[in-house]
Amino acid sequence: MQAYQVQSAAGIDAIGQVELADPQPQAGQVLVRMRAASLNFRDLIVTKGGYARNDRCPVIPLSDGAGEVISIGEGVTRFQPGDRVVNCFFEDWESGEVTEEQFRTARGGGIDGVLAEQVVFSERALLPIPTHLSFEQAATLPCAAVTAWQALVTLGRIQAGDTILTLGTGGVSLFALQLAKLHGATVIITSSSDDKLERARQLGADETINYRSTADWEVAVRRLTDDRGVDNVIELGGLGTLAKSLSCTRLGGRVSLIGVLTGVEGTVNPLPALFNRLTIEGIYVGSRSMFAAMNRAISANSLEPVIDRVFGFAEAVDAYRYLRTANHFGKVVIRIGDH
Amino acid sequence: MQAYQVQSAAGIDAIGQVELADPQPQAGQVLVRMRAASLNFRDLIVTKGGYARNDRCPVIPLSDGAGEVISIGEGVTRFQPGDRVVNCFFEDWESGEVTEEQFRTARGGGIDGVLAEQVVFSERALLPIPTHLSFEQAATLPCAAVTAWQALVTLGRIQAGDTILTLGTGGVSLFALQLAKLHGATVIITSSSDDKLERARQLGADETINYRSTADWEVAVRRLTDDRGVDNVIELGGLGTLAKSLSCTRLGGRVSLIGVLTGVEGTVNPLPALFNRLTIEGIYVGSRSMFAAMNRAISANSLEPVIDRVFGFAEAVDAYRYLRTANHFGKVVIRIGDH
Amino acid sequence: MQAYQVQSAAGIDAIGQVELADPQPQAGQVLVRMRAASLNFRDLIVTKGGYARNDRCPVIPLSDGAGEVISIGEGVTRFQPGDRVVNCFFEDWESGEVTEEQFRTARGGGIDGVLAEQVVFSERALLPIPTHLSFEQAATLPCAAVTAWQALVTLGRIQAGDTILTLGTGGVSLFALQLAKLHGATVIITSSSDDKLERARQLGADETINYRSTADWEVAVRRLTDDRGVDNVIELGGLGTLAKSLSCTRLGGRVSLIGVLTGVEGTVNPLPALFNRLTIEGIYVGSRSMFAAMNRAISANSLEPVIDRVFGFAEAVDAYRYLRTANHFGKVVIRIGDH
Amino acid sequence: MQAYQVQSAAGIDAIGQVELADPQPQAGQVLVRMRAASLNFRDLIVTKGGYARNDRCPVIPLSDGAGEVISIGEGVTRFQPGDRVVNCFFEDWESGEVTEEQFRTARGGGIDGVLAEQVVFSERALLPIPTHLSFEQAATLPCAAVTAWQALVTLGRIQAGDTILTLGTGGVSLFALQLAKLHGATVIITSSSDDKLERARQLGADETINYRSTADWEVAVRRLTDDRGVDNVIELGGLGTLAKSLSCTRLGGRVSLIGVLTGVEGTVNPLPALFNRLTIEGIYVGSRSMFAAMNRAISANSLEPVIDRVFGFAEAVDAYRYLRTANHFGKVVIRIGDH
Secondary structure, X not given: OEEEEEOOOOOHHHEEEEEOOOOOOXXXXXXXXXXXXXXXXXXXXXXXXXXXXXXXXXXXXXXXXXXXXXXXXXXXXXXXXXXXXXXXXXXXXXXXXXXXHHHOOEEOOOEOOOOEOEEEEEHHHEEEOOOOOOHXXXXXXXXXXXXXXHHHHHOOOOOOXXXXXXXXXXXXXXXXXXXXXXXXXXXXEXXXXXXXXXXXXXXXXXXXXXXXXOOXXXXXXXXXXXXXXXXXXXXXXXXXXXXXXXXXXXXXXXXXXXXOOOOOOOOEOOHHHHHOOOEEEEOOOOOHHHHHHHHHHHHHOOOOOXXXXXXXXXXXXXXXXXXXXXXXXXXXXXXXXXX | OEEEEEOOOOOHHHEEXXXXXXXOOOOOEEEEEEEEEEOOHHHHHHOOOOOOOOOOOOEOOOOEEEEEEEEEOOOOOOOOOOXXXXXXXXXXXXXXXXXXXXXXXXXXXXXXXXXXXXEEEEHHHEEEOOOOOOHHHHOOHHHHHHHHHHHHHHOOOOOOOOEEEEOOOOHHHHHHHHHHHHOOOEEEEEXXXXXXXXXXXXXXXXXXXXXXXXXXXXXXXXXHOOOOOEEEEEEOOOOOOHHHHHHOEEEEEEEEEOOOOOOOOOOEOOHHHHHXXXXXXXXXXXXXXXXXXXXXXXXXXXXXXXXXXXXXXXXXXXXXXXXXXOOOOOEEEEEOOOO | OEEXXXXXXXXXXXXXXXXXXXXXOOOOEEEEEEEEEEOOHHHHHHOOOOOOOOOOOOEOOOOEEEEEEEEXXXXXXXXXXXXXXXXXXXXXXXXXXXXXXXXXXXXXXXXXXXXXXXXXXXXXXXEEOOOOOOHHHHOOHHHHHHHHHHHHHHOOOOOOOOEEEEOOOOHHHHHHHHHHHHOOOEEEEEEOOHHHHHHHHHOOOOEEEEOOOOOOHHHHHHHHOOOOOEEEEEEOOOXXXXXXXXXXXXXXXXXXXXXXXXXXXXXXXXXXXXXXXOEEEEOOOOOHHHHHHHHHHHHHOOOOOOEEEEEOHHHHHHHHHHHHHOOOOOEEEEEOOOO | OEEEEEOOOOOHHHEXXXXXXXOXXXXXXXXXXXXXXXXXXXXXXXXXXXXXXXXXXXXXXXXXXXXXEEEEXXXXXXXXXXXXXXXXXXXXXXXXXXXXXXXXXXXXXXXXXXXXXEEEEEHHHEEEOOOOOOHHHHXXXXXXXXXXXXXXXXXXXXXXXXXXXXXXXXXHHHHHHXXXXXXXXXXXXXXXXXXXXXXXXXXXXXXXXXXXXOOOHHHHHXXXXXXXXXXXXEEOXXXXXXXXXXXXXXXXXXXXXXXXXXXXXXXXOOHXXXXXXOEEEEOOXXXXXXXXXXXXXXXXXXXXXXXEEEEOHHHHHXXXXXXXXXXXXXXXXXXXXXX
């Protein structure tokens, strides 16, 4: 079968296509013919060897995939051939609190990912695809959507009437927008592009801030909330935005620390957290059980993920390049096989 | 000023209009010109002396009112004359876990209620009216809507994708329907009237069951949920429905025990709770802090309470009689004063 | 290898010793030489076919065992030969909320139990034995202690200063007493035997009530708590005690519904739950993750389980008979093999 | 009556004794003859005008007091003359989530404190003194002990078997040690003094680290926990210790951000929080309801606060000087009146 591999920490150019033996499902495993995969900002970091727990090289990249079951190993009860499935980001985090061992089973990093024609998964790492979603749509969910769900729902315990601030219009941010609106929350979103902000409004955003034209966007957030501050910040910027995020969170509110788009170097003075009784909580995707809960929400509300563009399997490296430009609005997907 | 009093435990006929001295606000208190009050099923029980903690007689009835501030006592900082306010069900349950003393401060039972032209409240027992609501609409909230909020949100931690079963189309049930839909949940509702079920659908109900034509409605609920059962039952029937409610709740789910519409006599075998890891939780309205959170949700989503009919102040006893017929769909409201 | 089987629903007499083929560990599995097993009241019910989810017959009985690892299957990483291990009650409930499928994997009921010389377990269903415990002591933990832990800690969120009522001096009750004392709680315990109550005091019980001489023990509990009621009742009696338990629980308190010692027939009026905002929560043992948390507590505090009597493997049926007399104080254990 | 005032932001020298009119209790208020007050590190900062929300000057200092009720205002039901009472840190935070307005009612900062012969409190801001405690002991509780309780119990949900790291041997740290031991936790404590560490051991500390002789104490903490890290850090150092604290917290653990002993200037890289799913939570004392829960724990377990030294009322400024030396182990108390 055909697959891609990250063959060194040399960036996008180190991604190459290879032919590998067809994998076989062992006891408890499921063999899946992949139909689609999606990219996350994290996948660019992986090509540069950027995550401490990701010491595998070569590694098949990408964590997010969808496909159909080809065959099942001994003892598998949850799936059968022909089932449409989406995989979990972590091969081995079913539910409950995560362990260090489970954190090492991230697809497309700690272990091989899904940018391949066939992949074997534990049956514990797969979920049925919500019936109204295509393979391409389902492939957008495992990393970005589950991250947003954990931040907003599992940890953030979102309620109707909450105000959520989400930074930028990347994958996690757009899912945060959509999932927050599902729960009756008010959403403030930022971007450097008025065009993207307009599209965010069409997805339900209540307030938008262009952080290029409004450099002190945290002041704008305070003003939009009558100086109360927001209940939860989906903090995707990292060190470059954290101080501002802390300053526009309400007394007793929460900053969901997710991303490093603005870099991993630098420091911040966390004392606003102390003086305003804030919670800062690190979020790293989520468990199968969170994913399953989210899928119930997606199915019940016929939520449609936002896809920017779909590339063919042969154009996988172009997909990476396109993601790097940051011109997209919505997920970048790679179709696998002809369906 | 004019007011009504329940003058004995003789039922609706024991309600009479009286002239009382105008009340004066003390330190920390607010004098309110009442503009509207709403009725709850509980108010019928109060006329028969039915609540253990309600040993006051005579008592000004009704717990739910809205009006405008006439004047404020010393030290009041949260309100000023002219403010539009709605009162809390409990005069003294601001937040946190309730105490026995706080439970004794229920308006229109433990202490005087709001069916009067002027009422004095602690400033801690009032909230601003959401700007899009009229006095009549605001007056529907203190008991029924807060009860539904506590059951679904505060204790039930509702998430999008949950399935809620709510029994009947009374005040609490319709608010449960509306608030659950705000959170992206799926709602199943029951009634003995196909007409009311049709109106519930228009409010957003996903599934409806006529419990007269479908006597084993709990089986229907199981079927509608692919035999999984529901996440939370808004149990308003009491002893006459509890056994059925327990049997159609999912493993690990919750029965929010609120009502006694079918009576307080009788018993039930609670072992399904044991064998399916259910939680049964008694709910009795809620705190000011829950009410405030709910109002944020109502404002952010421009939720409109459902009002069946508005009576004049002189027709208050007719309003009680109308409530007793159970022909209404939505809240029964009494307008106070001419506005 | 030698094992016992429940061969029909005919009670203790239907338990017989059999010779079975030595089991072999498959991928992900661990073969354990059993050294000890303990009995629970539930095991008496199993011999009478009493649990709905337990439809296996013949079945190797007993859920609670400890032993040492003989060999491991492919891919096992958590254990190696020679490790001292204790098994989980459920073969397949690692963490998070339980599913119906997981509930069907109860050892000694839904699937074969541990009263055998050798048993194969998933590596996900085993835990290391706290180093200060013997095999006999470890074998007392999986059902009774984990049940008490879930009721008190996981769901009950026990805090120092809480008052716990635990009914009787069976296995769960004594663990509840010990675990509650570890957390700085005050413990009230009941028994029909003054002698057992005296021994409970030696284990740390703060207050004791002989429910034979004090038939209205719920009144005594109210008095001991200055009429406040207790925070959490470890309700082991079932239908025969539940009404009393409900009436001596504090406003906003919790009844942990665990047992059926007084039978499964009958009904109760749950309205005290409604009027006092109680939570009634069904508890059925717990997950591996709860067990692991409990073991940390047991290790850190060198907690010693209470063992009443240890029987030899050949005397297994005598152990059942002894349990049935209810004369024991502490767990009844069967030693397996000569160690 | 006699009282002390902080008369400018000039440090300890700006504290002076003054004669003020005897205060009178209004409706809902209680007049208390103060018998003891205790000092916190925060009180040194107040003398330098260091808290943003503390803009009152002159102000009667100190937040923590105990005394006996002299008289009560109209409508007071919870206390009567002669009752022994301790006050809350915040005059107006009874329960639930804190508001900005409530945060402004900190005694000895936002509003007048307790270093006076007579003080008027809202009845909502007082609690009965646990019967086994003296006035001096009770006066140690409002700030330091409640802070430790909120960090460990209310937010930290401590369980037996948890491992707690607490920094230094100041007031909060020693209460954290004692309260954590009440809950069956393992406690690691640091100090620059072997003598203080020895005394901490006598109070129950399981492990001690001299951070002067062991500069990389975070490595020592990791080693003491088999590289797992601790469940909760009682972070009292602030910017000078936070980075180390983050690095020795377990995956999914919690850093309770409380103190600023090492200063408020500086920054930290919070990415370990991100990559290890940590929670950093700002803690600022706590509500009356937390205090009441803690008192139940203190009473049930006869916990004795640690007092280093008691000064007379005339020596109040000496008490400040003594606190500043940081040579104490346990609370510094000022006795008020002759009792």
